[in-house]
Amino acid sequence: MSRPPTLGEPYAIKGRWIPYAFAVVLCLAVFSLWQALEKREARARQQAIAAEAETVLNLIDVDLNNRIRSLQRFVYRWQQRGGMTRQEFFLDADSYLSDHPGYQALEWVDPNFIVRWVVPQQGNEQAINLNLALEEVRRTALKKAQHQQAPTLSMPVELVQGGIGFLVYLPITVDNRFDGFLLAVFRTSSWVESLLTTRTTPRYFKSCILMDSKQIYKAPDWQQRPDELQYAKELTVRNHLFVVQSRPTTLYLTASHTLLPELVFLFGLTLICGLVLIIYLLQKTSSAVHTGNRNQNMLELEIEQRQQIEAEREMLLNDIGERVKALHCLYSLSRLSESTGKNVEQFLFQAIECLPPAWQHPEYTTARVAFDEMTFTTSDFHESSWKLESTIQTNGRTRGKVEVFYSKQFAEFDEGPFTQEERYLINEIADRIGSVVQQKKAVEALAKERQRLAFILEGTHVGTWEWNVQTGETVFNSRWAENLGYQLDELTPASIKTWERFCHPEDLKKAYRALKRHFSGRDPYYQCEIRLKHKNGHWVWILDRGKVSVWTNDGAPLRMFGTHTDISEQKQAEARIRHLANHDALTGLPSLRLVRDRINVALESAHRKHEQFAVMFFDLDGFKAINDQHGHDAGDFVLQTVANHLLNCVRKSDTVARIGGDEFLLLLTEIKSVDDVENIACKVIETVNQPMEFEGYLLQVQASVGIALYPTHGYTSKALIKQADSAMYTVKSSGKNGYRFAMPSQDKLPPPTV
Incomplete structure (x- = not known):
């Protein structure tokens, strides 16, 4: 036990720290006051920044909704008029753009997603005849607007005119007929600048605006600031997330800062220094009196502490020795469990010998482990009344027990000769043996399962x-x-x-x-x-x-x-099935279904490029007589030979199709003149007229060819095939073995249908 200090000693010891404690308390008070003043200014700045971000965000919300309502009125006028002429659209659009700055353009997109009218045209030439369906973001917004019949905003996109913007699509329906879209192209930099010009505070704040996580506007000289000098506010407008980040300018920080915190801080430090100096001089005189007593007390305390440390070290060495023996036992069990090639029985046979050295009296200690129907004992096992035991459990089920005996009779204590640590140790040993046995059982089951899986995979x-x-x-x-x-x-x-x-x-x-x-x-x-x-x-x-x-x-x-x-093999079979679905099984030529698809593609391309193409419909004159006289094998031979000859007399870009019986159809794309079509028709007739030898017989057929041109004779695949078919029958009724063009179509030109 330490000796209590003498009278007056506590005051000498504690009194030394009074100046420092007083200085610390006063410094904390001054620092707290300075921090409070600084935080008040910071909160005021943060509130101003937050208010600026909220104001800009509200401007975006109100302005964007007002613009969309104005655009809806534009669409309403279109629908009430039953449509608009190009001149009416340009007049209304010019008037609208003059009242609403910030747009790149107003455009009319036809039902095929192609931009037809653009206001203003200057600076937007690249947008004219632009196919919006070719770009995923625009195509998604177009289809969503058409499906919902409501205005739809796209995600931010790179404008074809350059820069970042977003698009507003408004579907137009006239008499229940879809008439395309009114497309408003926002150039975000111009739009946001037009909003911020109405503000009186731009010189104090800078803003950065994101739409759907993409930056659409950044103020000049924008720089990221620490968190306390920057505020972000977000708002969802028509299913799109707008985020406004605002920060103050140097001018605002200068104007909003006062010298009050610094003055308070300097005055407080000056006052503290004076008070601490006075207290220090008083305490220095008093402390000299108690120096001798303090040194004597420290010496006595040091002697007492050394004696206590020696006693504690002796106890600690004994505890460490016992704990080392316990850890060595557990470590030995772990090493045995990690040994490969040992089953449960081999592990338990060797593990039993690890137990006696871990006890306080190993020379008198014996052990026994019972697991399922197996029992393992130490070599000198002797059962006595001094016993510790603990159960072995695996997967929550008791499978056996561990028992430790002292063979010598010790004097009876309250709890026997075993220490509390040994009672804990036997529980740890039982748990360790249980976990090892469970793990080895699992490894054996896993090995069997892996072998079974290997056999299955090898067979499949x-x-x-x-x-x-x-x-x-x-x-x-x-x-x-x-x-x-x-x-x-x-x-x-x-x-x-x-x-x-x-x-x-x-x-x-x-x-x-x-x-x-x-x-x-x-x-x-x-x-x-x-x-x-x-x-x-x-x-x-x-x-x-x-x-x-x-x-x-x-x-x-x-x-x-x-x-x-x-x-x-499955993929090859699928490819063969797809080929048979779109090609004639006998000749390998495209079927009617496939050639119709290619005519629709040619229609769209020709309409877009202002080109023409031809459809030839013909059958074989004299084919039925060959079939009747020489049989179907001869007929099949004629069809295959004619198909091969036709493929050799047309270009690779053209299509030769068999559409049934002895009827064939040719699709000739990129036709420059009618003379080109006539030359190909003559070549087809000449090719078909060539004699063919089959089993010693000379077979010969002729061709009656009907021709339809796009756009002279029709504007749809159905119309062109029908016109060519009619022209063919005209040839057959007037002598056969020739060609004839169809009569010009009286229909108006509609948009191509694909």
Whole structure:
């Protein structure tokens, strides 16, 4: 025990710190007052910045909604008039733009998503005849507006005129007929500048505006500031998130700052220094009196502390010795559990000998372990009344027990000869043995399951892979390599880069999109059909499947397992089915269905480029007589021979189709003149007229050709085929073996239908 201080000693010891404590308290008070004044100014600045961001955001909300309502009135006038002429549109648009600055242009988009009218035209020449359906952001907004019949805002886009902007699509319906869109093109820099010019505070604040996480406006000299000097406010306007970030300018910071905090701080420090100096001089005189007493007390205290440390060290050494023996026992059990090739019986046989050395009296200690129907004892086992025991449990079920005995009779204490630490130790040993046994049982079951899975995979010819998503390390089986014509050792060391090297570039992007959906939880498992490059150079179709089995603590994918299945034969069968669906089985020529699709494509291209193309419809004169006289084999021979001859007399860009029986159709694109069509028609007739030898017979047919030109004879695939068919029958009724053009169409030109 330490000696109490003498009279007057506490005051001498504690009194030394009075000046410092007093100085600290006063410094804290002055510092707190200075901080409070600074924080008050900071709060005032932050409130002003927040108010500025709120004001700008409200301006955007009110102005954008007002502009959309004005645009809706524009659309309403269009609908009430039953449509607009180009002149009316330009007059109304010029008037609207003069009243509402900030637009890049007002445009009319026809029902095929092509920009037809643009106001103003100067500076917007690139937008005229622009097909908006070719760009995903614009196409999505167009289809959404058409479907909902309501104004729709697009996400921020790069304008064809240059710069960042966004688009407002307003669908136009006249007498229940979709008449296209009114497209308002916002140039965000001009629009925001027009809003901020109405403010009286731009010289005090700068703003940066984001729309759907993309920056659409940034004030000149904008720089990121610390958090306390910058405020962000967000608002959803018509399903789009606008974020306004505001910060003060140097001019505002200078105007809003006062010298009051600095003056208070300097005055407080001066006052503290004076008071502390006075108290220090008083205490210095008093402390000299108590110096001797303090030194004596410190010496006595040091002697007492050394004696106490020696006693505690002796006790600690004893405790450490006992704990080292316990840890050595547990460590030995762990080393035995890590040894490969040992089953449960071998482990328990060796583990029993690790127990006696861990007890306080190892020379008198024996042990016994009972597990299921097996019992293991130490070599000198002797059972006595001095006993500790603990149960062994695996998977919540008691499977046995651990018992420790002292063979010598000790004097009876309150709790026997065993220490409390030994009672804890036997529980730890029982738990450790239970966990090791459970682990070894699981390893044995897993080995059997792995062997069974290996047999299954070997029989199904499926390649397997294992991927560490975090490190990229990958493990393949031999079947995975054989699918690509390799031996497994040719692909080592393997990683995810190995798979990327073999994967087709187009399929690699598709596969990573599927992996991203699986990692995010949108898909329960990963599945993707990809092409991998074979060692011989051709592509092999693979069905790639897998699932993340292990995740990190923060929810990231860690280990993923999956399979590769060769589906090349299935893909080839699908390709053959698609070919048969669109081609004639006898001649291999396109069918009526396919040629109609190609005519529709030609219609759209010709309408856009102001070109013309031709459709020839003809059948074989004399074909029925050959069929009747020589049989169907001869007829099939004639059809195949004519098909091959026709392919040789037309260009690669043209289409030759068999549409049924002995009827053929030719699609001739990019026609420069009618003379070109007549030359091809003559060549077709001449080609068809050539004699063909079949089993010693000379067979000959003729052709009656009907011709329809776009746009002279029709504006749809149905009309052109019908006109060509009528012209063909005119030829047949007037002598056959010739060609004739159809009568000009009286229909008005509609937009092409695809």
